[in-house]
Amino acid sequence: MEVARPADRLWRRAGRGGIIWVLSSALREASETDLRKARYISDNLADYLVPVNADVKKVEVILLPETDDKLDPAGVKGLGELGNVGTNATICSALYHATGQRIRELPERLVKSDL
Numbered sequence: 001m002e003v004a005r006p007a008d009r010l011w012r013r014a015g016r017g018g019i020i021w022v023l024s025s026a027l028r029e030a031s032e033t034d035l036r037k038a039r040y041i042s043d044n045l046a047d048y049l050v051p052v053n054a055d056v057k058k059v060e061v062i063l064l065p066e067t068d069d070k071l072d073p074a075g076v077k078g079l080g081e082l083g084n085v086g087t088n089a090t091i092c093s094a095l096y097h098a099t100g101q102r103i104r105e106l107p108e109r110l111v112k113s114d115l
Contacts, residue, residue: 015061
C-alpha cells in the first residue's frame with residue numbers, strides 16, 4: 001500500500017482491516033432478499049457473514065516509503081479504505097486464473113458457481 005507518511009502508528013492495523021473488509025465484500029457479504037415477500041433475508045447482524053481478523057490467517061501490510069507534499073502539508077493519506085480499491089477485481093481475477101471461470105457477481109460463493 002502506498003500511503004505517503006502514516007498519520008499514526010496504527011497504520012498496519014488500518015491496512016489489515018481494510019483488506020479483510022474487501023475479502024468479506026468479495027466472498028461473503030450479501031443483502032439477500034426473498035422476492036416473493038419483498039423482504040430482506042439477511043436483516044440482522046447476527047446472521048450476516050462478516051469475517052474478523054481471526055478468520056484470516058495472514059495479511060501482511062507493507063508501507064512503501066514515499067513523500068507526497070503536494071497532497072497536504074503533512075503529506076498524509078487515509079489508509080483504511082485504501083485496501084478496497086481494486087481488491088475485489090484482484091480476487092475475481094485470481095479465481096478466474098485458478099478455475100477458468102469468470103466471476104460476474106459478488107459475493108462469489110462456491111455454492112452458486114459451477115466451480
